[in-house]
Amino acid sequence: EVQLVESGxxxxxxxxxxxxSCAASGFTFSLxxxxxxxxxxxxxxxWVSRINGDGSGTTYADSVKGRFTISRDNAKNxxxxxxxxxxxxxxxxxxxxxxxxxxxxxxxxxxWGQGTTVxxxx
Amino acid sequence: xxxxxxxxxxxxxxxxxxxxxxxxxxxxxxxxKYPSWYQQTPGQAPRTLIYSTNTRSSGxxxxxSGSILGNKAALTITGAQADDESDxxxxxxxxxxxxxxxxxxxxxxx
Numbered sequence: 409e410v411q412l413v414e415s416g417x418x419x420x421x422x423x424x425x426x427x428x429s430c431a432a433s434g435f436t437f438s439l440x441x442x443x444x445x446x447x448x449x450x451x452x453x454x455w456v457s458r459i460n461g462d463g464s465g466t467t468y469a470d471s472v473k474g475r476f477t478i479s480r481d482n483a484k485n486x487x488x489x490x491x492x493x494x495x496x497x498x499x500x501x502x503x504x505x506x507x508x509x510x511x512x513x514x515x516x517x518x519x520w521g522q523g524t525t526v527x528x529x530x
Numbered sequence: 531x532x533x534x535x536x537x538x539x540x541x542x543x544x545x546x547x548x549x550x551x552x553x554x555x556x557x558x559x560x561x562x563k564y565p566s567w568y569q570q571t572p573g574q575a576p577r578t579l580i581y582s583t584n585t586r587s588s589g590x591x592x593x594x595s596g597s598i599l600g601n602k603a604a605l606t607i608t609g610a611q612a613d614d615e616s617d618x619x620x621x622x623x624x625x626x627x628x629x630x631x632x633x634x635x636x637x638x639x640x
Contacts, residue, residue, distance in 0.1 A: 465627060469628075516621045517566065523575055
């Protein structure tokens, strides 16, 4: 069974940093793109970032470009999101999402984790 | 800034049919955008329903179907059930490894 378990969320002051982790199991992690998607309370889903299977390719939404860094450790089956210069508008639930393989990456998101909450407030 | 538009809300009767759409503020949606659809009930993580326009994800009932209607992607629920009452989001692949979610549609079954 595919499982994605996020951790690392919490309360942080504006301008601060936080690193999210996502432990993956039940599939060959290194073969799949992985995504981070966020959702502000009561609002819609927003795609944040993606990384390809070997970690050599990353892309970001304009709203986080230059502040967030996605990475992965395939030996540990773990995905990360380093978030710097956090703003109030980054407050959201952050979901780790399994993407498709290199051959079908354009299909977007497949299996979703349960999310971890990030609150940016003084 | 590309906006992916969806109807804010829809009501459907139990057993009825509803079609949700996913469009672009500028341009049209075709299969080359590989539209996918996600269902989310309150307090839960989203669940993938459809990918690559019309392929159902594993375990998704066949009352959910995807298509292209005119210049938009579409999700049709045929024979709506009470537990289909959810928020539905589409995602489009915009190229170069980037994706954009739609604004979401709240479906009420009553």
